[in-house]
Every structure is written in structure tokens, then in C-alpha cells.
Amino acid sequence: MLKNGISLSTQFYALIIVMTFIAFAGSLLSSTLTLRDYLNSQLGSHAQDAAHNLGLAISSSGGADTVLIHTLASTLFDSGYYQQIRFVDNEERELVNLSHDNNAAVPRWFSDVFALQAPIMQSEISDGWLVLGTLTVQSNTVLAERSLWQQTTRNLLSSALLFALAALAIHVILRALLKPLRQIVQQAEAVGRKEFRQNPGRTVTRELNLVLGALNSMVLNISKVFSEQSRYAEQLMQQAYLDPLTSLPNxxxxxxxxxxxxxxxxxxxxxxxxxxxxxxxxxxxxxxxxxxxxxxxxxxxxxxxxxxxxxxxxxxxxxxxxxxxxxxxxxxxxxxxxxxxxxxxxxxxxxxxxxxxxxxxxxxxxxxxxxxxxxxxxxxxxxxxxxxxxxxxxANTEADLCAPGRLQWQQLIDRLLHHNDSSDANMELLLQPVADQQHKLVYAECLLRFVVDDKPLSTAEVLAMAARLNRADTLERQMLQFILQSLPQLSGGAVAINISEAVLCSDDLRQWLLLQLAQGAATLPPLLVEIAEHSIIQHPQQAAQFITKLQQLNIKVVIERFGANLTSLRHIQHLNIDYVKLDAGFINDLEQESNRFFIMTLTQICHSVGIKVLATHLESIDRLEACKSLNVDGFQGFVLGEIINFTFLSKKGDVNKTKMQYTLKQVFNPKGDTYDAS
Amino acid sequence: MLSFQVFTRVEPFALSDTLLQQTEQGYGEAALQRVLRWQALINNSRGNSDWNKLHKANDFANREVAYASDEAHWGKSDYWATPLESLQTGAGDCEDYVILKYFMLRAMGVEENKLRLMYVRALTQNEPHMVLTYTEKPGQYPLVLDNINPKILPANKRTDLRPVYAFNGSGLWMAKAQGLGNKVENSAGVSQWQQLLERIEHGN
Missing domain, CATH: 3.30.70.270 (Reverse transcriptase/Diguanylate cyclase domain)
Structure with a gap:
């Protein structure tokens, strides 16, 4: 929770509750203390009155002696309102001492905290001109304590009631006040997901209205700029690739x-x-x-x-x-x-x-x-x-139409599928780096190669055959499992996994994959997922849901072969993706001025909504430099470095001790970036 | 401010310039001179014996303050004037004499527990009266400082007075000290003595 800060409403509630509590507790304490002081002073004057009256009565009775003093003192004392009445003569001899043991009338802690101290008051008793001694009187605190306790509990109850009412009122008011704030937060989050929607709410708070208005117009502008640029880019693309007369590709x-x-x-x-x-x-x-x-x-x-x-x-x-x-x-x-x-x-x-x-x-x-x-x-x-x-x-073809027979393929694929042990899975995990403008590694793309009897097979070919034999799902699952089992050995950077159309077609496979990714979150390196553009266009709804789920797992999304379809931009506007990887066709045709211009426009559009653009198939420095000058964010291709065979390297040595150097070629980064397997 | 604490300190007894100015402006040169003589007398008597202090205070009060009933002097049936008020106006009744003498003696350094304010009945005039008594030792007859008979006499020689009830000024401070450090006050029935102390503490 603290990572993104504490929500404003929580802070408001905490503040108000604390303040209200302090106010109520303070007023309760203060009223109790005031009452206590008042009671103390009453006890004092009560005792003083008694002392004077008793002193006066004894002094004026004539012929005062201990018996008289005792008798008169008892008369007063037995009323019960006095804690103690003492008479001490001039030689400090105690001649009369009357006192009570008090039964506690209130809880012990209360009388400890708010102890009433009845003052000891005195008067002198004299016989004519001669002073006989001092009479001291202290009032009984029991009654006062009881009324202090009753008053305090009454105050506490009424305070609690007021507190509850105040809390309710504050809650209602705060809810109303913070509602637009919640809307703003939702809108901001939506912008983060590249959804440009307007917030219709208006509030009584002027400042919030200003923010709402500003946010709305900003969102409107972004979405307008985006759609204008997209339209422009599509026009460009059509101009470049469509014949205007027949609307056919040129x-x-x-x-x-x-x-x-x-x-x-x-x-x-x-x-x-x-x-x-x-x-x-x-x-x-x-x-x-x-x-x-x-x-x-x-x-x-x-x-x-x-x-x-x-x-x-x-x-x-x-x-x-x-x-x-x-x-x-x-x-x-x-x-x-x-x-x-x-x-x-x-x-x-x-x-x-x-x-x-x-x-x-x-x-x-x-x-x-x-x-x-x-x-x-x-x-x-x-x-x-x-x-x-x-x-x-x-008569005119020398194309090689010989291929393994159907039966042979079926056997091959069955063989690939029936390996549960990843160490002998007939698969190899290869890694190819993607680097950014500053020559830093962005991520490494996982490529998978099938190896049967030490001979590599074309991945695309195997996949196509599997699809034909209705084994695409099973094979895809096998491949992903192999990758996910290998990846925990890798550290030092983010890794991208390719997701085929089979995953978007199958609900089961998607569920399974998401579960694997969620469970492996602790051990897997930071992940990205690459999905081909045509897969997304084929299954737009499944793709959107899948991407949302991936984002929730903090997995970034790359759309590869981006731009192969002439309406690409329309599709990405509502997808919460992080990267697009340009279709290799654009890179192969970089010499065309209009093509470069198109890439630049595309890059601008993507940047305007926070999407980064990657270029792939870079096989010469010229192309790399050209892409750099077009503001492309990331680069992939042989010019940057060899593909490394992770499976081979980890089999060859002890994985735990092997430190794998992943070196980007000198042209790109003289120091080289390291990729560790530990 | 003429604080009550003044009496318990050994520092010279000195009234503030403001008080002196107010006295001169409000009551004239004669009043100022009375107050200054009072101040000088107190400061000069500090080292004296109690016997001397008693005579000086008794004589000063009886000489400088003329008798006047509260009704005539203050327009109230029973008003306890502060020492300064008595001196400024140069008049007072029996309580005012007692109060003036009490505070003078305390300021000169006479122990509190030897002094009593005593209600008596003046048999000659047959009316209530008040005197200040000084008891050297408990059990002995006290000396009586009176404005009717300006001579200081042992109580047993004052057959014209019948004692009613005495109170010790300190009793109220003791109550104060034991009353949680707060003043023992209540608005409903504040005694004359307490009102007087308050007025003294507020500089009147």
C-alpha cells in the first residue's frame, strides 16, 4: 500500500478521527478535572464551616473540656459528612480523634486517577481569652467521588454518542467531497491504460472542477492528436502501398x-x-x-x-x-x-x-x-x-517440394510432445538481445529451437505441422513449460516470451499460462510477452483481456510484426501495451524515403501514448544507424550480437557456477552487457 | 503590586512608585506622607523586640487612622479595608485597625501563630468589636491591641471586653496550602477575610 502512497481519503479519515478523538477526550478530561477542583473547594469550605461552627460552639459554651469537645464533635461527625475531626491541645496532645474507613464507591482506578483531596481545615478553641488547642476537620469524599464518577460516565456516554454522530456526518460529507477525486483517479488510471475517456462528473469543489476540466481537455487533446496522427499515418501507408485507382496493393x-x-x-x-x-x-x-x-x-x-x-x-x-x-x-x-x-x-x-x-x-x-x-x-x-x-x-520451377511424409511428421511431433523431463525435451532455448539507444540491454527475446537427433528443425515448420495435425495447443504448452522451467536459472535482465495465436485461440491454454506466470512470479526474471499483430487482429477481444491480465502480473507486452497490416494503429489505441516491434518489411525497405518518414510518424504516434518502438532484423550498421536517427527506441538483430544457446551452455557446465557473458558486439557497446546465469 | 508575599520576605518593605503616585493623586499629599511614614516605620522596626514592634504598630495605627464607621466611611454596613486603603483614607473602624496592625506586625517579622484576630463584645458600649491579640506562649493570657483603649494590656486586665471567638490568620493559608495548591475560594460565600486577602494580592 505504501509503495504508491496512502490514499487521500484514508489520511482524511485518520486525521479527522484523531482530531475528533482528541477534542472529545480533551473536553471530557477537562470537564472532569474542573468538576474535581470544584468538589475539592466545596469540600474545603464545608470543612472550614464545620471547624468554625464547632469552634464557636465550644468556645462560647463556657468551661470547655475534653468531654464537651468530644460530645459536640461527635454530634457533627455522626452526620457522616466528615472524614475526620481531631482536637489537639497546645502541647500537641491528641485529645479527640474521630475518623471513618471509607468504602470504595467508585472503581479503584478512577479514584486513583482523579483522586479527590479534601482539605483539612482548622479552627482554634479557646476558653475565654485562653487558647485550648486546635480543631481540625476534613470532609468525607465518598459522596463527592460518587457524583464525580456519575458525572464523568454521563459525559463519556454523551461524548461517545456525539463522536459517533460526528463521525457519521463527516463520513457522509467526505464521501461526497472525495467522489470526484475517485473519478479523477479512475480517469488517470484509464489514461495509463491508453483509454481516453471523458469524466462527466462535476462537483461543488472549485479546485476539483478545475482539475477535472484540465484533465478532460488534456485527455481529449491526446486522443485527438492520436487519432489525427493515426489517420495521417494510415494515409501515408496507403499512399505508399496502395494503388489509388484500383485500391490494390502496389x-x-x-x-x-x-x-x-x-x-x-x-x-x-x-x-x-x-x-x-x-x-x-x-x-x-x-x-x-x-x-x-x-x-x-x-x-x-x-x-x-x-x-x-x-x-x-x-x-x-x-x-x-x-x-x-x-x-x-x-x-x-x-x-x-x-x-x-x-x-x-x-x-x-x-x-x-x-x-x-x-x-x-x-x-x-x-x-x-x-x-x-x-x-x-x-x-x-x-x-x-x-x-x-x-x-x-x-516447366519453370526448381522449388524443392520434397518434404517428410505426413506419417514421419506425426512421429516427430509425438516425440516432441512426450517428453516431460525438460532436460531432454528436444528443445533448446536461445536468447537474442534487444538494446536501447544508450546501448543498454532492454530485454532478451526467448527463441525456441527443436532438436531431434542433434539436428535442428525449423520452428516455424514444426509449428505449422503441429497445427495441421491438431497438436498446436499441446505443443505450445510443452514449449512454454520448457521456457518457464529454464528461465529461473537466468538472472540479470528481462526476458520476452513469444505467444502464438494458439494461446489466443484457446481459453484453457491462456488460463494455464496465466496461472503458471502468477505462480512463478517469485522465481522468474522480469517478463515480457511478444504477440504478433495478426494474432491480435484475428482475436481482438481475447487479446485485450489477455493483455489486461498480463499487465496485472506486471508483465509487459510487445506487439511484433507491427505494421504488417495497414490498419495497425487503429488496433493499438485501446490496448495497454508497452512496445511495438516493427515488421521486418519496414526495415528491409529502409532505403525508401517515404518508408523512413512512415516509421518516424509511427514512432511519434506511439511515443505520444507512451509506447516504445523496436526495430528488428538489423543486419548492418547502416540500418542500425538509420533506425536510431528515426527515434526508434530499441534494436534487435545480428548487428547487435550473436544469439546465444542458453540450453547448450547450461548443459555444458555447472549452471550454478557458470557465468555467462552475453556480449553485444563491439560496434554497439565496447564494454558489453552481461547476462548472468546463476 | 503589594503582594502578600512581601510580608514573608526579609527584603525591605517598599511600595511601588505607581502605588505612591496613585496615593498622591487620589488622596493628596497628607495621605502620601502617611503611607511613607508607614513604610519607614516597618523597615525601621525589623530588628526590634516583639514588645517594641507591638507598641510601634499599635501607636501608629491608633494615631494615623481616625475612627469612622463603615456606614459613614465606605457606605457599606461591613467593609474590611486593606491596610493601604485605611492609610490612604486615614480612617477606619475597629476591623480596619486590627487588619492594619496585623499586617504591620507580620511585615515587621512577628510570628504568625502569636497573632489572633478576635471578636469581642465591648461591654461599656455594649456592641460587637474586634481586637488584635498577641500570645507570647500558649496557655498565657494574650496582650490586647485595641483602638478603644490605645494602651496595650494583658487580656485579663481588659474586663471591659468579653471574648467571643478568635481566628488565626494562618488558618486560611493552611487551608490554602492543603487545598491542592489552589486557593480555597468559593464564589457563593467568600469570607470577609478572603476578600480582603484577594484585594491585598491585587494591590489595593
């Missing part, structure tokens, strides 16, 4: 996504089908009928191809240049041939008198896994030039 978009598409195709053990459609009569139409007709021609072709593409969800359509469209997607040979046919048919149907050179021509190839964009284009151009209408899909 050549640059294809260039950026080609490697992703190639990877996907490989994972699915398909070739990447690339078809190019060129509008043969466009030049002529433009020249003869004007550009408006040319545009119509292009739009017609675009909608035709879009219809075709919609039948094959794996395919994507791009407009490469004025007269050229590309259709790309994973396909095996059979479906590639089928596609070719459909394409040719569709184009032939549109052929008419209007298009003297024909409506369009299509050529296609199956691209290799690592084939460059320019190489693919070159091959397509060659086909175009051959003036051969027949498509040549079948």
Missing part, C-alpha cells in the same frame, strides 16, 4: 511481402505461384480514347481479377505498374494449373473489338523459396516476350 507492397509469402508457401510445402497479367491494349486505349477510358479499362481488369482472387483465399492481388497485375499465393502444381486456366478463360471472355491487342495476357511461374523479386520478374518478362500464349507453370 509493387512496393509486393516487394515487402514477398519474403513472407515465400516462407508461408514453404511452410505449407507448396510452391509460390506468381502470375502476371498485362493489359495488352492499354497503351492503345489511352492514345486513342483518352486516359479516362484507359482508367475504366484498368478498373474493369482489376474487378475481374479480384473476383478470381476471391475464389482462392490464399492468393493476393497486386497492381505492379500501369498495365500489369500480379497474382501471388501458395499453390501446388495442380491448383497452379487450374488457376492458369481460369485466368486465361476470364481474360478471353473480355476480349472484344474494343481491345485490338486483346484484353490481357497472363504468364505465370512457380517461384523458388529464396528467389529474389527481380529474378522472378525477369523470368516473367522473358515469358511475356516469348509471345507464347500457353502458360508454362509446369
Amino acid at each position: 509493387r512496393r507492397a509486393l516487394q515487402q511481402q514477398l519474403s513472407n509469402l515465400q516462407q508461408d508457401a514453404k511452410l505449407n510445402h507448396n510452391a509460390l505461384y506468381v502470375a502476371m497479367v498485362s493489359l495488352s491494349s492499354l497503351q492503345q486505349t489511352n492514345d486513342e480514347q483518352g486516359y479516362a477510358s484507359g482508367d475504366q479499362y484498368v478498373q474493369k481488369a482489376a474487378s475481374l481479377l479480384r473476383q478470381l482472387q476471391q475464389q482462392y483465399p490464399a492468393l493476393q492481388l497486386f497492381r505492379l505498374s500501369g498495365s500489369e497485375f500480379a497474382i501471388i499465393g501458395a499453390a501446388d502444381r495442380t491448383s497452379a494449373a487450374e488457376l492458369d486456366n481460369k485466368l486465361i478463360q476470364a481474360l478471353e471472355q473480355e476480349h472484344s473489338q474494343c481491345y485490338s491487342q486483346g484484353f490481357g495476357r497472363a504468364v505465370s511461374v512457380l517461384a523458388e523459396a529464396a528467389e529474389s523479386f527481380s529474378n522472378i520478374l525477369a523470368r516473367l518478362d522473358t515469358l511475356q516476350a516469348q509471345d507464347n500464349v500457353q502458360l508454362l507453370t509446369g
Whole structure:
């Protein structure tokens, strides 16, 4: 509680209770003391009166002797109002002494604390001119004590009643006064979660109204700036990657996504089908009928191809240049041939008198896994030039379509799944650092590699196969368990875990993971979680809930492959995330001015809501420097340091004694950052 | 301020300049001179025997203060004037003589327990009266300081007076001392003696 300070209302309550208590206790004490003093003085004057009266009576009776004094003193004493009556003669001889033992009339502690002291009063007794001795009288305190006690208990009761009433009134008033304060706190917390909502409440307190107003307008401004910038960035992105006439992704978009598409195709053990459609009569139409007709021609072709593409969800359509469209997607040979046919048919149907050179021509190839964009284009151009209408899909690929058989995969995955002992789990934990502008380690990302018979397998491939065999959940759980078991051996920095789409799909898996994270909080290093942007867009509600839960466990959230989708910014506005990791496509295309400008804008927007931006796949110093100059906050890539194999290192030596040096490359940080396993 | 504590200290008895000024302005030169003579007499008698002190105080009071009833002098049926008031006005009744003499003797250093304020009945005039008595030893007849008969005589020689009741000035202070250190006061029935002490303590 004390970490964030004590709440204002608690302090108010404590203060008021203490003050009220002091006031009531003080007034009770003071009234008791006043009454005690008054009673003491009454006892004194009572005793003095008695002393004088007795003295006068004895002195004026004539012929005073001890018997007379005793008799008269007894008369007074037996009334019970006196504690003691003594007579002492001139030689200090005590001739009369009458006194009571008092029964306690009030609790002992009370008479101890508020002891009544009845003064001893005296008078002289004389026989004519001669003084015979001194008479002393002390009043009895019992009655006075009793009335002091009664008065005090009455006061206490009425004080307690007043105290209770006052406390109730104060509670009601404070609640009303502090209500807007609670609203402000909630609003501030909401801003912290990047929710920009207005606070409608108004209060009777002027100062609080001012704060409320200021906060509201601030929140309004932030949210306005954010949405304006987001809109602007989306426009930029669309300008850069969309063809304005057909709203199709352009050549640059294809260039950026080609490697992703190639990877996907490989994972699915398909070739990447690339078809190019060129509008043969466009030049002529433009020249003869004007550009408006040319545009119509292009739009017609675009909608035709879009219809075709919609039948094959794996395919994507791009407009490469004025007269050229590309259709790309994973396909095996059979479906590639089928596609070719459909394409040719569709184009032939549109052929008419209007298009003297024909409506369009299509050529296609199956691209290799690592084939460059320019190489693919070159091959397509060659086909175009051959003036051969027949498509040549079948003949042009050397893509490796051989893969382990389905049965083989099933065995492999079963083998991976049935290892409960983490020491022999066929998995290796790798760590890759993310460093900031000051060359300090931000965190290390956990990467997982499957090793079967000492041969590493592609993680992506294993995951894809597991998904196909409906084992994605089990495998994901196995992987996370392995990571969570390894991490306690690591210390010295924060570590990020990758969460796949499988976790967002499965409620069970999410529950399990959150439980593991909560239980391991004491032993695990500070954690981050990386979630891919497309997973979040696919499962927005689950993602939002999951992220909220993670934040409650003090786990930070990174969105990776950020920006791959053109509407990314819309999705992050309401998510309470800490970092975004730019999609590698942006980094690969850093030479483009507009791309750099886009990254800078994106960074600004993210910074405006407190999100940090990370760049990955940095493989050269030039790119690292470029990203630095664009205000990117954190960097990851081979240029910063080798990936280290944590599992291997901890197996090799005694983990408890091995100090692992994790060195960022010299270019970045001459001293190197250390990563300890202890 | 003429504090009561003045009487218990051995320091010279001195009235403040303010009091002297007030006396001169309010009561004239004669009053000032009476007060100054009083002050001088007290300071000069400190080393004397009790016998001498008694005579000096008795003579001074009887000489400087003229008899006047409370009704005539103060317009009240029974008013106990402070020593200073008696001297300033130069008049007083029997109680005022007794009070003046009592405080003078105390200031000169006469022990408190030897002095008594005594109510008596003056048989000649047949009216209530008050005298100051001085008892050398307990059991002995006291000496009587009176304004009717200015000569100091042993009590048994004063057949014109019949004793009624004596009180010792210290009794009230004893009560004060034992009363939790607070003054023994009550607003309902404050005795003349207490009122007088209060007025003295407040400088009148």
C-alpha cells in the first residue's frame, strides 16, 4: 500500500478521527478535572464551616473540656459528612480523634486517577481569652467521588454518542467531497491504460472542477492528436502501398511481402505461384480514347481479377505498374494449373473489338523459396516476350517440394510432445538481445529451437505441422513449460516470451499460462510477452483481456510484426501495451524515403501514448544507424550480437557456477552487457 | 503590586512608585506622607523586640487612622479595608485597625501563630468589636491591641471586653496550602477575610 502512497481519503479519515478523538477526550478530561477542583473547594469550605461552627460552639459554651469537645464533635461527625475531626491541645496532645474507613464507591482506578483531596481545615478553641488547642476537620469524599464518577460516565456516554454522530456526518460529507477525486483517479488510471475517456462528473469543489476540466481537455487533446496522427499515418501507408485507382496493393507492397509469402508457401510445402497479367491494349486505349477510358479499362481488369482472387483465399492481388497485375499465393502444381486456366478463360471472355491487342495476357511461374523479386520478374518478362500464349507453370520451377511424409511428421511431433523431463525435451532455448539507444540491454527475446537427433528443425515448420495435425495447443504448452522451467536459472535482465495465436485461440491454454506466470512470479526474471499483430487482429477481444491480465502480473507486452497490416494503429489505441516491434518489411525497405518518414510518424504516434518502438532484423550498421536517427527506441538483430544457446551452455557446465557473458558486439557497446546465469 | 508575599520576605518593605503616585493623586499629599511614614516605620522596626514592634504598630495605627464607621466611611454596613486603603483614607473602624496592625506586625517579622484576630463584645458600649491579640506562649493570657483603649494590656486586665471567638490568620493559608495548591475560594460565600486577602494580592 505504501509503495504508491496512502490514499487521500484514508489520511482524511485518520486525521479527522484523531482530531475528533482528541477534542472529545480533551473536553471530557477537562470537564472532569474542573468538576474535581470544584468538589475539592466545596469540600474545603464545608470543612472550614464545620471547624468554625464547632469552634464557636465550644468556645462560647463556657468551661470547655475534653468531654464537651468530644460530645459536640461527635454530634457533627455522626452526620457522616466528615472524614475526620481531631482536637489537639497546645502541647500537641491528641485529645479527640474521630475518623471513618471509607468504602470504595467508585472503581479503584478512577479514584486513583482523579483522586479527590479534601482539605483539612482548622479552627482554634479557646476558653475565654485562653487558647485550648486546635480543631481540625476534613470532609468525607465518598459522596463527592460518587457524583464525580456519575458525572464523568454521563459525559463519556454523551461524548461517545456525539463522536459517533460526528463521525457519521463527516463520513457522509467526505464521501461526497472525495467522489470526484475517485473519478479523477479512475480517469488517470484509464489514461495509463491508453483509454481516453471523458469524466462527466462535476462537483461543488472549485479546485476539483478545475482539475477535472484540465484533465478532460488534456485527455481529449491526446486522443485527438492520436487519432489525427493515426489517420495521417494510415494515409501515408496507403499512399505508399496502395494503388489509388484500383485500391490494390502496389509493387512496393509486393516487394515487402514477398519474403513472407515465400516462407508461408514453404511452410505449407507448396510452391509460390506468381502470375502476371498485362493489359495488352492499354497503351492503345489511352492514345486513342483518352486516359479516362484507359482508367475504366484498368478498373474493369482489376474487378475481374479480384473476383478470381476471391475464389482462392490464399492468393493476393497486386497492381505492379500501369498495365500489369500480379497474382501471388501458395499453390501446388495442380491448383497452379487450374488457376492458369481460369485466368486465361476470364481474360478471353473480355476480349472484344474494343481491345485490338486483346484484353490481357497472363504468364505465370512457380517461384523458388529464396528467389529474389527481380529474378522472378525477369523470368516473367522473358515469358511475356516469348509471345507464347500457353502458360508454362509446369516447366519453370526448381522449388524443392520434397518434404517428410505426413506419417514421419506425426512421429516427430509425438516425440516432441512426450517428453516431460525438460532436460531432454528436444528443445533448446536461445536468447537474442534487444538494446536501447544508450546501448543498454532492454530485454532478451526467448527463441525456441527443436532438436531431434542433434539436428535442428525449423520452428516455424514444426509449428505449422503441429497445427495441421491438431497438436498446436499441446505443443505450445510443452514449449512454454520448457521456457518457464529454464528461465529461473537466468538472472540479470528481462526476458520476452513469444505467444502464438494458439494461446489466443484457446481459453484453457491462456488460463494455464496465466496461472503458471502468477505462480512463478517469485522465481522468474522480469517478463515480457511478444504477440504478433495478426494474432491480435484475428482475436481482438481475447487479446485485450489477455493483455489486461498480463499487465496485472506486471508483465509487459510487445506487439511484433507491427505494421504488417495497414490498419495497425487503429488496433493499438485501446490496448495497454508497452512496445511495438516493427515488421521486418519496414526495415528491409529502409532505403525508401517515404518508408523512413512512415516509421518516424509511427514512432511519434506511439511515443505520444507512451509506447516504445523496436526495430528488428538489423543486419548492418547502416540500418542500425538509420533506425536510431528515426527515434526508434530499441534494436534487435545480428548487428547487435550473436544469439546465444542458453540450453547448450547450461548443459555444458555447472549452471550454478557458470557465468555467462552475453556480449553485444563491439560496434554497439565496447564494454558489453552481461547476462548472468546463476 | 503589594503582594502578600512581601510580608514573608526579609527584603525591605517598599511600595511601588505607581502605588505612591496613585496615593498622591487620589488622596493628596497628607495621605502620601502617611503611607511613607508607614513604610519607614516597618523597615525601621525589623530588628526590634516583639514588645517594641507591638507598641510601634499599635501607636501608629491608633494615631494615623481616625475612627469612622463603615456606614459613614465606605457606605457599606461591613467593609474590611486593606491596610493601604485605611492609610490612604486615614480612617477606619475597629476591623480596619486590627487588619492594619496585623499586617504591620507580620511585615515587621512577628510570628504568625502569636497573632489572633478576635471578636469581642465591648461591654461599656455594649456592641460587637474586634481586637488584635498577641500570645507570647500558649496557655498565657494574650496582650490586647485595641483602638478603644490605645494602651496595650494583658487580656485579663481588659474586663471591659468579653471574648467571643478568635481566628488565626494562618488558618486560611493552611487551608490554602492543603487545598491542592489552589486557593480555597468559593464564589457563593467568600469570607470577609478572603476578600480582603484577594484585594491585598491585587494591590489595593
